[in-house]
Amino acid sequence: MSYDHKAIEAKWQERWETDRVFYVTENASKPKFYNVCMYPYPSGAIHQGHVRNYTYGDLLTRYKTMRGFNVLSPMGWDSFGLPAENAAIDSGIHPMVNTENQILTMTAQIRQLGSMYDWDRELASHDPRFYRWDQWLFLELYKRGLAYKAEAPVNWCPKDQTVLANEQVIDGLCERCDTPVIRRNLEQWFFKITEYADRLLEDIDTLEHWPDRVRTMQRNWIGRSEGVTFTIEVDGGGSFEVFTTRPDTVFGMTFCVLAPEHPLVESLIAGSELEPEARKYIAAAQNVSELERMAGGDKTGVFTGAYATNPVNEERVPIYIADYVLMGYGTGAIMGVPGQDQRDWEFATKHGIDIIRTVQPPDEWDGEAYVGEGPTINSEFLNGLGRTAAVSRITEWLVERGIGYATVQWRLRDWLVSRQRYWGSPIPMINCAECGLVPVPESDLPVLLPEVEDFVPKGRSPLADVEDFVNTTCPQCAGPATRETDTLDTFVDSSWYYFRYADVDNEDRIFDPAKPAYWMPLDQYIGGIEHAVLHLLYARFITKVLYDMGMSSVEEPFARLFTQGMITFKGSKMSKSKGNVVDPVDLFASHGADALRLYHLFMGPPTDDAAWSGSGVDGTRRFLDRVWKLATTVHEYSDREPDASDRELIGLAHRTVRKVTEDIDRFHFNTAVPALMVLSNELSDYVSRAPREETVEEVLRMVLLMLSPMTPHIAHELWEMKGYGGMLATESWPTSDEELAREEMVTLVVQVNGRVRDRIEVSAEITAREAEELALSSEKIRGWTDDEEILKVISRPPNLVNVVVG
RNA sequence: GCCCGGGUGGCGGAAUUGGUAGACGCGAGGGGCUUAAACCCCCUUGAGCCGCAACGGCUCGCGUGGGUUCGAAUCCCACCCCGGGCACCA
Numbered sequence: 001m002s003y004d005h006k007a008i009e010a011k012w013q014e015r016w017e018t019d020r021v022f023y024v025t026e027n028a029s030k031p032k033f034y035n036v037c038m039y040p041y042p043s044g045a046i047h048q049g050h051v052r053n054y055t056y057g058d059l060l061t062r063y064k065t066m067r068g069f070n071v072l073s074p075m076g077w078d079s080f081g082l083p084a085e086n087a088a089i090d091s092g093i094h095p096m097v098n099t100e101n102q103i104l105t106m107t108a109q110i111r112q113l114g115s116m117y118d119w120d121r122e123l124a125s126h127d128p129r130f131y132r133w134d135q136w137l138f139l140e141l142y143k144r145g146l147a148y149k150a151e152a153p154v155n156w157c158p159k160d161q162t163v164l165a166n167e168q169v170i171d172g173l174c175e176r177c178d179t180p181v182i183r184r185n186l187e188q189w190f191f192k193i194t195e196y197a198d199r200l201l202e203d204i205d206t207l208e209h210w211p212d213r214v215r216t217m218q219r220n221w222i223g224r225s226e227g228v229t230f231t232i233e234v235d236g237g238g239s240f241e242v243f244t245t246r247p248d249t250v251f252g253m254t255f256c257v258l259a260p261e262h263p264l265v266e267s268l269i270a271g272s273e274l275e276p277e278a279r280k281y282i283a284a285a286q287n288v289s290e291l292e293r294m295a296g297g298d299k300t301g302v303f304t305g306a307y308a309t310n311p312v313n314e315e316r317v318p319i320y321i322a323d324y325v326l327m328g329y330g331t332g333a334i335m336g337v338p339g340q341d342q343r344d345w346e347f348a349t350k351h352g353i354d355i356i357r358t359v360q361p362p363d364e365w366d367g368e369a370y371v372g373e374g375p376t377i378n379s380e381f382l383n384g385l386g387r388t389a390a391v392s393r394i395t396e397w398l399v400e401r402g403i404g405y406a407t408v409q410w411r412l413r414d415w416l417v418s419r420q421r422y423w424g425s426p427i428p429m430i431n432c433a434e435c436g437l438v439p440v441p442e443s444d445l446p447v448l449l450p451e452v453e454d455f456v457p458k459g460r461s462p463l464a465d466v467e468d469f470v471n472t473t474c475p476q477c478a479g480p481a482t483r484e485t486d487t488l489d490t491f492v493d494s495s496w497y498y499f500r501y502a503d504v505d506n507e508d509r510i511f512d513p514a515k516p517a518y519w520m521p522l523d524q525y526i527g528g529i530e531h532a533v534l535h536l537l538y539a540r541f542i543t544k545v546l547y548d549m550g551m552s553s554v555e556e557p558f559a560r561l562f563t564q565g566m567i568t569f570k571g572s573k574m575s576k577s578k579g580n581v582v583d584p585v586d587l588f589a590s591h592g593a594d595a596l597r598l599y600h601l602f603m604g605p606p607t608d609d610a611a612w613s614g615s616g617v618d619g620t621r622r623f624l625d626r627v628w629k630l631a632t633t634v635h636e637y638s639d640r641e642p643d644a645s646d647r648e649l650i651g652l653a654h655r656t657v658r659k660v661t662e663d664i665d666r667f668h669f670n671t672a673v674p675a676l677m678v679l680s681n682e683l684s685d686y687v688s689r690a691p692r693e694e695t696v697e698e699v700l701r702m703v704l705l706m707l708s709p710m711t712p713h714i715a716h717e718l719w720e721m722k723g724y725g726g727m728l729a730t731e732s733w734p735t736s737d738e739e740l741a742r743e744e745m746v747t748l749v750v751q752v753n754g755r756v757r758d759r760i761e762v763s764a765e766i767t768a769r770e771a772e773e774l775a776l777s778s779e780k781i782r783g784w785t786d787d788e789e790i791l792k793v794i795s796r797p798p799n800l801v802n803v804v805v806g
Numbered sequence: 807g808c809c810c811g812g813g814u815g816g817c818g819g820a821a822u823u824g825g826u827a828g829a830c831g832c833g834a835g836g837g838g839c840u841u842a843a844a845c846c847c848c849c850u851u852g853a854g855c856c857g858c859a860a861c862g863g864c865u866c867g868c869g870u871g872g873g874u875u876c877g878a879a880u881c882c883c884a885c886c887c888c889g890g891g892c893a894c895c896a
Contacts, residue, residue: 002845213810213891220809220892227896244896257896299894324894334896342807343894411895532891602831604818607811609889613818619831625846662822671820674830681830749826754877756826794876800825804876 003628005592009713013111021729022061022116024072026518033069034519035060036498038527038535039076041083042124044102046109048567048574048600048612049528051584055597056564056606056669057526058115062709063664066733072519074501075110075117077103077124080131081490082160082176085423089456095423096451099126109585114593114712121504125493130500131425132446133510134492137542138417139428139439146192146545147417149429149437153261153327154416156184161457162420163188165489166413167221167534175534183286185261189418189427189486193541197222197410199555200540209560211607214532221533223411228395229331230404232256235307235316240264243330243409246340247398248390251379252358253310254348255336256319257301260285261327265304268319272305278321285323299324299347310335311403312394313380322347330409338369345369359387415538417489422455422462424487432474432481441475447483461485494535495542498522498557510551517553522560529563536561562606562667569612582612594711595621601669601710623677624714627707630684631700631718638690646695647744649686652679653699654741657734660706669710676706697722705734750775751802752784768795775801 016022026032037057040050061073079099088095103124110117123130141147155164159179163186168175193200201222204215227245234240240258244250258265260282269278281302301322308319317336324343325334338348339357345368348355358379361370376382381397382390398404418427426447428440440447450469455462463469463485474481496510502519503511527535539557546552566573569580587596598620604610656679663672683699701724707715708728719728743764748771750758758780762771772795775781781803788805795801 216810217891223892223895225895242896246896322894324896326895329895331896337896341896343896346894409895411892529890599831602818608819611818613832615832616818622846623831666822670818671830674820677830747826751825751877754825754875759826792876794825796825800877802825802876 002625003714003717005594005713006589008717009112009114009588009593012713012716013114015716016116016729017111019727021727022065022071022073023118023120024070026515027070028518030068030070032519033064033071033523034521035064035071035073035524036501036522036526037075038525038531039078039494039497040106041078041081042099042102042106043083043087044098044105046106046113046584048582048584049564050110051113051596052564052567052600052606052610053526053528054110054113054115055600056562056667057524058113058712059597059601059664059669059709060524060526061116062712062729063733065729066705066708066731068732072121072501073117074121074123074504075119076122076497076501077126078490078494078497079103079124079126080424080487080493082162082421082423084126085421085455086176088423094451095455096126099124112585112588112593113597121501123497123500123504125425125490125497126423126449128446128448129507130497131449131493133496133500134425134488135428135440135445135447136442136510137496138488138492139442140549141191141545142429142439144545144549146195147189148192149187149189151185151187152190153183154186154188155181156186157181160421161459163416163418165416165491167415167491167537183288188416189484190414191417191492191541193415193538194410194412196541196544197224197412198408199544200412200537203540203556206556207558207561210558211561211563214529214536214561214563217532218537221412221537225409225411227407227409228398228404229407230311230398232308232311232333232335234264234268234319235309238264238267240308240333241331242333242335243407244335246337246391247394247404248376248379248382248385248387249337249340249358250310250312250335250394251382252337252339252356253315253317253335254338254354254356255317255344255351256308257322257325257334257336257347258304258319259325259327259332260321260323262321262325262332264333265321268304268306269321274303274305278302278304281321288323299343299350301347301351303351311398311401318353320347320351328413329411340369340371342369342371358382415489415491415541417492418486419489420459420461421457421487422449422452424490425449425493426463426469427484427486427488429484430472430474430481431484432477432479434479435474435476435481438474438476438481444475449487461487463487491535491538492542495538496546498525498539499546499552513551513553520552521554521556522558524560524562525558526562526564528566532563564606565604565609567612568609574612582614587617591617591621592624592713594714595624598624598673598711602673604670606667606669620673623680624711626684627680627703628714628718630680630687631704631722633687635687635691635693635696637693637696640690640692642692642695644744645686645689646692647740649682649695649699650740651743652682653702654736654738655743657702657706658736658741661733661736664709673710676703676710679703702734704728705731746798748774748798749800750778750781751800752781753804753806754802757781757784762798764798766798768797771795771797771801775803 037053061071064071084095084099088098155169157164157174157179159177169181174181201224204218225245227243228247229241229243231239231241269275301320304319306319307316336344338344338355340359356378359370360374360377373387376385376390426449428447430438432438450466452462470482472481472483499511499516503515543552543557544555547555574581595617599617656675659675660672680703704715704719716728745761746764748760748762749756758778772793785805791806792804
C-alpha cells in the first residue's frame with residue numbers, strides 16, 4: 001500500500017502557508033530561536049546539498065516550534081556575484097532577468113521540500129532595497145577609517161579578470177574558476193579587518209558551540225605571532241626594519257633579505273653594477289604565479305651589492321633581494337639566520353653564505369637548520385640560555401638601546417572588497433579632481449547599478465564604459481567628477497544579511513537596532529564547511545563593527561554553528577560538470593519530499609560527507625508506507641485490561657521520546673530515525689496480537705508527533721485523518737515519563753573471564769548480590785567454573801556479572 | 807613539515823560514562839502471495855569451525871603491533887593508511 005504523496009504534500013504545503021504557521025514577530029513572552037541556513041546563490045535548481053541543508057534547518061524550525069520557541073526561520077538570496085554573471089554570460093540572458101527567474105524556480109522547489117520560512121522577510125542582495133544598505137555600510141566604514149583605498153600587491157585572476165581577496169585564493173587558485181592567481185600592484189578598496197584581528201582571535205574562545213575545526217581554521221587564518229621588530233643600518237646610510245619571532249638567534253644572522261617590492265630596493269640598486277641583474281630579477285618575480293611562489297623549493301634571489309650591520313655584533317652582512325620574503329608580511333625584510341631557519345639555510349647554501357649555529361642541536365642531529373630547543377651558543381651574552389630566557393634577554397637589550405621593540409604580527413590581511421565586475425553593488429564613492437575621493441551622500445543612495453549590455457569582463461569594471469554612470473558632479477564642489485566603477489565583493493552582502501531579516505522592510509535605515517536586538521545572535525546557523533574562513537570570518541568582523549557602532553547588541557553573530565558534510569555520488573561531489581547529479585525534483589515526484597527528507601536525516605552523521613544511495617530513499621519510502629498502513633488500517637481491538645505487553649510498548653514509546661529528543665538536540669538525526677523505526681515496528685507487532693485501542697492510539701500519537709519535524713506532510717495528514725485535532729505543527733513535543741520509560745526486565749550478561757557465557761532475563765531492580773548468586777547458579781556458568789577456583793566476581797547490576805576464575 | 811578529524815560486515819552506518827560489537831537501513835540468498843512479474847509479507851545474512859539436531863556450542867573478529875584492566879571499538883604508547891586545514895608568515 002502506497003500513499004499518494006503528491007496530493008498530500010501539495011495540500012499541506014498550501015495549508016501551512018495559508019495558515020501562516022511559520023510567520024513570526026518579536027514576542028517577549030516566548031523564548032526566541034533564530035534559525036538560519038546560509039542563504040543560497042540562486043542557481044536556478046536545488047541540489048542534494050540544499051536538500052540536506054534545508055532538511056536539517058526545517059527539522060529544527062519545526063522541532064523548536066513544538067518545543068514552545070518563537071522560531072524565526074527566514075530565507076533569502078545571495079544573488080550578486082560571479083556565478084550569476086558567468087551563468088548570464090553563458091546563457092546570453094542578462095543577469096537581472098536570469099537571477100529573477102532562478103529565484104522563482106528555486107523558491108518553488110524549496111516549497112516542494114516542505115521546508116518552511118517566514119517569506120515576508122525574503123531578501124535578495126541584487127535588490128536595490130538591499131544593496132542600498134551595503135553602500136550605506138561601506139560609507140560608515142569609510143567614515144570610521146575602516147574602508148580605505150590603497151595601492152598594494154593584490155591577487156588577480158586572469159580568467160575572471162578581477163582581483164580577489166586572500167580568502168578567495170585556494171592553494172594559489174581562484175576560488176571560483178581554479179585559474180592560477182597572479183600578483184598585481186593595483187589601487188583597490190580594502191576593509192580594515194586587521195584592526196579587529198585581536199578581537200576576532202580572542203572571541204573564538206567564546207564560540208563554544210562551533211565545530212572545533214572551524215575555530216582552528218580561523219585561528220590559523222588570523223595567525224598571531226609574537227616577536228621583535230628591530231632596525232638594521234645599511235652601510236653608507238639608510239636603514240630598514242626586520243621582524244622576527246626568534247630574536248634569540250640574531251647572532252647567527254649572516255645576511256639580510258628584502259622582498260622584491262621593498263621600498264628600499266630602488267635606492268640600494270640604483271647605480272650599482274649589479275643593477276641590471278637585480279632589475280631583471282624583480283621583474284621576473286612579479287610574473288611568478290602564487291602557485292609557483294608557494295611551491296617554495298628553489299630559493300632564488302640576487303645580491304644588491306649593499307651591506308648591512310648586525311646591531312648585536314657589528315658584523316657586516318650582505319643584503320639580498322629574494323621572493324621568498326613577502327612584502328605583505330612583517331616588514332617585507334628579514335634577517336637571514338641559516339642555522340635556525342630552514343628557508344634561510346637553503347638560501348645560504350645556494351648562494352654560498354656563511355652559516356653560524358646559535359642553538360646547540362642534539363648530538364644525534366644530522367639535519368640542516370635546527371629549529372628545536374637547545375642552549376644558545378656563539379652568542380656572547382646569550383650563551384647557555386634556553387630559548388625563552390634568550391628571547392627576553394635579547395629583547396630587553398634591543399629595547400634598551402632603542403634598536404627594537406616587541407611586536408605582534410598577524411597573518412590576516414585587510415579584506416580586499418572591490419571587484420572589476422558588473423554584477424555587484426556599486427561602490428558609493430566619487431572622484432573629484434578638486435576634492436579628491438568624496439563619499440556619495442547618504443541621501444543619494446542607492447547608487448543604482450546601471451543596465452549594461454556588455455558585461456563580459458575585460459580587466460576593468462564594465463561600469464567604466466557607461467558614461468551616464470561614470471560622469472557625475474562632485475557632491476562637495478558641484479564640479480564635474482567621476483564615479484567609482486568597481487563593485488563590492490558579494491561577501492560584503494553576506495556579512496550582514498542576517499541582521500536585515502529582522503527588519504527587512506525598513507526603508508529609512510539598514511535596520512532598527514531594536515529588531516535584531518530581539519533575534520540576535522542566531523541560535524543556529526547551518527551551512528557548508530567551505531565558508532569556514534570566508535563568510536564566517538567576514539560576518540564576525542562586520543558584526544563587531546556594527547556592535548561598535550551601537551547597531552548590534554552582540555559581538556558574535558552565530559551562537560551555534562553547524563557545518564554539514566557534502567553529498568558524494570560515484571566517488572565524487574555531486575555536480576553538473578561531473579554528470580553525477582540526482583535531481584531532488586525527480587525524487588519529489590517519485591518518492592515524495594518526506595521520503596527524501598527522511599533519507600537525508602538517516603543516511604549518516606550530518607557532519608560527515610555522505611555517499612548518495614538511491615535504494616536508501618526506497619527504504620525510507622517503504623518505512624513511510626508501513627506507517628501509513630499502520631495508521632489507516634482498521635484493527636480488531638480487544639477490550640482487555642492492560643498487561644505486560646501494553647506496559648512494554650508504552651515504555652518503549654517513552655524511551656524513544658527520550659532518545660529522539662536527545663538525538664535531535666545533539667544533531668544525531670541518523671540515530672533518531674532508527675529509534676522511530678524500531679518503535680513503529682514494535683507497534684506493528686503489537687497490533688497483530690489482541691491490541692488495546694487506547695495503547696495503539698497513545699503510541700501512534702507519539703510516533704506522529706515525533707515524525708512531524710522529519711516527515712511533516714505524512715505526519716500531518718495522518719494526524720488529521722485520525723482526528724487528533726489541531727494543527728500538528730503547533731502541538732507540543734511529547735515528553736518522556738521516566739516512570740513509564742523504566743524497563744522492568746533487562747538482560748543480565750554473565751561473563752567468565754570476560755567472555756559472554758550466559759544471558760539471563762532479570763528484574764531491572766536486581767541487587768549486586770542477587771545478580772552474583774543468580775549468575776553463579778546458572779547451569780552454563782557452572783560448566784565453566786566447577787573445575788576452577790573462583791578468584792573474583794564483578795557484579796554490575798542489572799547488566800553484567802563477570803566471574804574471574806583461574 | 808605542522809595542526810585537526812577518521813579507519814567497525816558486501817555497503818551506509820550503530821554502540822552517551824570501558825560492560826552483549828554489528829542497532830536501523832541497503833544489498834544478497836531462501837520462502838510466501840501471484841497465471842506470471844512488480845509491489846508487499848516472512849526467514850537467513852561478520853568469518854571459520856563443531857554438531858543428527860536445537861530458538862546449541864567453540865574460536866577469531868572494530869587499520870597494525872604492544873600495554874593498562876576482571877573486562878577495550880572505547881583509555882595509553884608506537885606505527886600504517888585515508889580525509890581536511892595551514893604552510894617560503896620570518
